[in-house]
Amino acid sequence: MTVSDLGEFGLIARVTADLEPAPNAVVGPGDDAAVIATSDHRVVASTDMLVENRHFRRDWSTAEDVGHKAAARAFSDIAAMGALPSALLVSFAAPGTLELGWVDGLMSGLRAECAGVEAGIVGGDVTASDTIVLGLTALGDLDGGNPVTLDGARPGDIVAVCGRLGWAAAGFAVLGRGFRSPVQVVTAHRRPEPPYFEGRRAAAVGATAMTDVSDGLVADLGHIAAASEVRIDLRADALDVPAKLREVGGALNVDPLVWVLTGGDDYALVATFPRRVELPDTWRPIGLVAEGEGVRVDGRRWPVGGHEHFR
Amino acid sequence: MTVSDLGEFGLIARVTADLEPAPNAVVGPGDDAAVIATSDHRVVASTDMLVENRHFRRDWSTAEDVGHKAAARAFSDIAAMGALPSALLVSFAAPGTLELGWVDGLMSGLRAECAGVEAGIVGGDVTASDTIVLGLTALGDLDGGNPVTLDGARPGDIVAVCGRLGWAAAGFAVLGRGFRSPVQVVTAHRRPEPPYFEGRRAAAVGATAMTDVSDGLVADLGHIAAASEVRIDLRADALDVPAKLREVGGALNVDPLVWVLTGGDDYALVATFPRRVELPDTWRPIGLVAEGEGVRVDGRRWPVGGHEHFR
Numbered sequence: 001m002t003v004s005d006l007g008e009f010g011l012i013a014r015v016t017a018d019l020e021p022a023p024n025a026v027v028g029p030g031d032d033a034a035v036i037a038t039s040d041h042r043v044v045a046s047t048d049m050l051v052e053n054r055h056f057r058r059d060w061s062t063a064e065d066v067g068h069k070a071a072a073r074a075f076s077d078i079a080a081m082g083a084l085p086s087a088l089l090v091s092f093a094a095p096g097t098l099e100l101g102w103v104d105g106l107m108s109g110l111r112a113e114c115a116g117v118e119a120g121i122v123g124g125d126v127t128a129s130d131t132i133v134l135g136l137t138a139l140g141d142l143d144g145g146n147p148v149t150l151d152g153a154r155p156g157d158i159v160a161v162c163g164r165l166g167w168a169a170a171g172f173a174v175l176g177r178g179f180r181s182p183v184q185v186v187t188a189h190r191r192p193e194p195p196y197f198e199g200r201r202a203a204a205v206g207a208t209a210m211t212d213v214s215d216g217l218v219a220d221l222g223h224i225a226a227a228s229e230v231r232i233d234l235r236a237d238a239l240d241v242p243a244k245l246r247e248v249g250g251a252l253n254v255d256p257l258v259w260v261l262t263g264g265d266d267y268a269l270v271a272t273f274p275r276r277v278e279l280p281d282t283w284r285p286i287g288l289v290a291e292g293e294g295v296r297v298d299g300r301r302w303p304v305g306g307h308e309h310f311r
Numbered sequence: 312m313t314v315s316d317l318g319e320f321g322l323i324a325r326v327t328a329d330l331e332p333a334p335n336a337v338v339g340p341g342d343d344a345a346v347i348a349t350s351d352h353r354v355v356a357s358t359d360m361l362v363e364n365r366h367f368r369r370d371w372s373t374a375e376d377v378g379h380k381a382a383a384r385a386f387s388d389i390a391a392m393g394a395l396p397s398a399l400l401v402s403f404a405a406p407g408t409l410e411l412g413w414v415d416g417l418m419s420g421l422r423a424e425c426a427g428v429e430a431g432i433v434g435g436d437v438t439a440s441d442t443i444v445l446g447l448t449a450l451g452d453l454d455g456g457n458p459v460t461l462d463g464a465r466p467g468d469i470v471a472v473c474g475r476l477g478w479a480a481a482g483f484a485v486l487g488r489g490f491r492s493p494v495q496v497v498t499a500h501r502r503p504e505p506p507y508f509e510g511r512r513a514a515a516v517g518a519t520a521m522t523d524v525s526d527g528l529v530a531d532l533g534h535i536a537a538a539s540e541v542r543i544d545l546r547a548d549a550l551d552v553p554a555k556l557r558e559v560g561g562a563l564n565v566d567p568l569v570w571v572l573t574g575g576d577d578y579a580l581v582a583t584f585p586r587r588v589e590l591p592d593t594w595r596p597i598g599l600v601a602e603g604e605g606v607r608v609d610g611r612r613w614p615v616g617g618h619e620h621f622r
Binding site: 026027031032033034035036037038039040041042043044045046047048049050051054055077078080081083087089090092093122123124125127129130133135137138139140142147150210211212227 | 357359365391401440442444
């Protein structure tokens with residue numbers, strides 16, 4: 001059974017049938033637009049587009065994995081503002097020949113990731129295309145707090161990270177060489193587990209700037225350095241390369257510190273804090289903010305790396 | 312000069328360079344997510360995906376046209392809830408070989424359509440794909456009013472429409488036969504002019520149900536009939552086929568009433584109102600709500616028509 005067997009309206013009925021009621025929705029999916037309650041007079045919004053074979057591969061990830069990861073990527077941007085995810089809108093373009101089972105799996109992954117943050121799928125669109133394309137828009141709620149932007153880092157601030165670094169990159173490297181294990185790194189690539197609630201926590205204790213690590217630690221801290229007009233100095237010995245990454249790096253002949261510094265897709269959060277702040281114990285200090293520009297590791301410029309589409 | 316000459320980050324810099332400040336944005340584009348002010352504790356949200364050669368053709372429409380129409384389509388859903396558009400998020404996937412001039416034109420059309428409703432472009436995403444795909448998410452503000460949903464029509468209500476019907480369909484028919492005139496209908500197809508502010512007005516006078524005509528009058532009223540569990544009776548003589556559509560219909564040997572009843576893409580608004588309501592003079596009564604189901608024209612079932620993707 002394929003998407004075109006069901007047709008557009010049948011497909012819409014199918015993907016909306018299993019949706020849990022959206023806790024924050026005044027008007028849920030199925031109308032011209034959704035209406036979402038906000039706890040203050042603001043809403044946080046971010047959008048992403050994912051294209052098959054560029055952002056995901058159907059032979060490397062199940063449909064559930066793709067759903068989990070797409071929602072994680074969208075919600076991670078909300079967390080990076082110091083907000084909590086409140087709702088998700090999902091656009092989906094696919095060839096008519098696509099198996100319905102894949103769509104069911106995708107929706108299952110999206111729903112499960114939404115359930116973890118009590119956000120509902122409140123709207124969407126389906127259409128035909130030659131390649132699978134997903135458009136995800138996440139909405140979020142600041143609950144009275146201040147948004148944490150890229151431009152607030154000040155010289156003297158502490159740089160700290162929460163969540164994993166380099167695991168998804170190690171998994172990607174393993175899959176790229178035709179392996180399917182170690183399962184820990186492959187799973188990290190397939191289903192990242194962003195620390196959603198830690199963004200709010202960092203905001204509450206006074207984070208001055210924050211972002212999520214989607215392009216790589218150095219690349220994403222580069223955005224904070226540029227927007228805040230500061231330099232960021234990282235200490236390699238604080239980055240704590242886990243034994244598992246050393247093991248995989250040894251097997252593939254790759255320095256695992258490269259994965260930690262340049263790998264995206266784990267969706268860790270990285271933020272700057274005034275020195276007086278007592279960091280939550282889930283956050284690890286990894287460097288300091290200084291006068292200047294760019295990002296240095298142990299005093300040296302590190303090539304930014306990160307993924308460049310269109311190249 | 313093409314998209315890949317500039318690269319991902321150059322392209323982002325280029326498309327964000329000319330953005331006017333977003334009037335409702337607390338945090339505008341360029342951060343992990345945008346923060347948009349709402350005038351009450353709610354936000355309206357709708358998302359659409361448009362695929363080249365399915366939703367638009369580059370030989371039929373300029374890039375500016377595509378931008379105008381994509382934003383119009385997104386904002387029309389907001390108006391259909393009785394809200395005003397407040398912000399737009401734009402995702403864009405394209406081949407690296409795409410000329411930058413086309414992207415500039417697209418952005419120019421999107422910006423101009425946004426300016427007409429004082430909404431800002433507050434965020435987006437760019438990525439590579441074989442085909443041009445646009446993902447548009449519109450946000451809107453109810454300004455303290457009640458959302459007008461699909462399910463509130465009651466037997467005895469008046470059905471009324473605001474905006475044009477059949478013009479874009481006539482333009483599409485003309486273009487499909489290789490003509491480029493009459494300019495009025497071709498322009499209607501390329502750049503619809505939805506009556507954005509009339510949605511709010513209809514809500515204010517007490518509309519019981521409302522939607523925008525994107526699939527065709529009969530198809531879209533069918534959604535109201537189904538959600539409200541009522542029948543909708545239209546009077547063909549109230550539908551007022553304009554002389555220009557008669558002229559084009561005559562030339563193409565098409566009954567222009569078919570365009571009026573089944574053509575989408577003009578983004579008219581259609582709503583139901585209690586009989587006691589004095590309709591604003593911009594709204595034309597075209598029928599009545601009755602007990603029963605479905606949509607009838609002069610007492611007969613009309614085949615729904617409308618566009619079905621995946622077929």
